[in-house]
Amino acid sequence: MIDSFSLLAKLLSNVFDIYILYVKLPIRFLKMSPTNMNDSFENTNEKNIGQKSQSNPGWKGKGVPNLKSLSYQALINFKRNLLKGNMTLFLNNIKAIHTNMSAFVLKKNQKNVICPCCNWSGPAFITSCNSKRMNYNSNCPKCDSRSRHRGLSKFLEQTLENKDLNLLFFAPEKILMKILNDKLEHITIQTTDYYSTDVDFPNEDIQGLSFKSESFDYILCNHVIEHVPNDDLAFKKLSRILKDNRKAIITIPGDYHLNATIEFKQTDANGHFRHYGLDVIDKMKSYFSDVNATDLHSVSKLEYGVRQNDLVFICTK
Numbered sequence: 001m002i003d004s005f006s007l008l009a010k011l012l013s014n015v016f017d018i019y020i021l022y023v024k025l026p027i028r029f030l031k032m033s034p035t036n037m038n039d040s041f042e043n044t045n046e047k048n049i050g051q052k053s054q055s056n057p058g059w060k061g062k063g064v065p066n067l068k069s070l071s072y073q074a075l076i077n078f079k080r081n082l083l084k085g086n087m088t089l090f091l092n093n094i095k096a097i098h099t100n101m102s103a104f105v106l107k108k109n110q111k112n113v114i115c116p117c118c119n120w121s122g123p124a125f126i127t128s129c130n131s132k133r134m135n136y137n138s139n140c141p142k143c144d145s146r147s148r149h150r151g152l153s154k155f156l157e158q159t160l161e162n163k164d165l166n167l168l169f170f171a172p173e174k175i176l177m178k179i180l181n182d183k184l185e186h187i188t189i190q191t192t193d194y195y196s197t198d199v200d201f202p203n204e205d206i207q208g209l210s211f212k213s214e215s216f217d218y219i220l221c222n223h224v225i226e227h228v229p230n231d232d233l234a235f236k237k238l239s240r241i242l243k244d245n246r247k248a249i250i251t252i253p254g255d256y257h258l259n260a261t262i263e264f265k266q267t268d269a270n271g272h273f274r275h276y277g278l279d280v281i282d283k284m285k286s287y288f289s290d291v292n293a294t295d296l297h298s299v300s301k302l303e304y305g306v307r308q309n310d311l312v313f314i315c316t317k
Helices: 002-021 044-048 066-082 089-104 147-159 175-182 231-241 279-287
Strands: 126-129 134-139 166-170 188-192 217-223 240-251 289-294 311-317
Touching: 002 089, 002 147, 066 231, 089 134, 147 175, 147 217, 147 240, 147 311, 166 175, 175 188, 175 217, 231 240, 231 279, 279 289, 279 311
Parallel strands: 166 188, 166 217, 217 240
Antiparallel strands: 126 134, 240 311, 289 311
């Protein structure tokens, strides 16, 4: 049986054939320019102005990878990253392609994971990456759920009261909307977003919300705060519109085995103003009477593929 490294060599063979065509190109194509080495962005979130909610994660998956699609990804990776000197992203993509090839080509008949959002099962979730990190077991091929969605799928059902209450959902995602509507049908759900137009309340800046004070029983804010210039102001406004003794459910990406949050001078390629550590809890406590952090991995089944230290913050006013 062909091992995964042999199959990877076969997958990339067409890429290396193309490489020969570029060997005699001026060496400048392979040098890392200052721009490539240290990309800077004024605010990469601005590209999202006027988008639809379908642009958010968790709308529709890209399908199960196969040898053909992975070969194409390898070719694009070579042309977009290696030839432009983006070596870190190039190498991370190679790792992701190899991991996905091993799972979806060599082990395609195995059933190791199941998505609680759409019930898809298979050998793994799709591994993705960016220039900074690898995201193993990340995207569901069918519904595009990520670790946080799969962790929240059961957590929300167990945490929220299915009563005649209301909930404001920031940057809504289809898979979580479906879970809320199916499992918590007595809760009235309203949606809002700063960039997307197909929501109940468009153009709402979380740093300056127009809602009356104490308007909502629940708030769901899923991977939004990291895109906000002034997170202190965002927490303050969320607390203001939340009713007394009610909860805001907040998730924020970060490295929560570390304490300190890293602030960026400008947004990174993902539109993040900062990379959070556990000190965000102290910041939240300035605006909420109680903040409880739960690791979604610890409350999820192993086959859901929820990564460790994927925290959800339950903030009570």
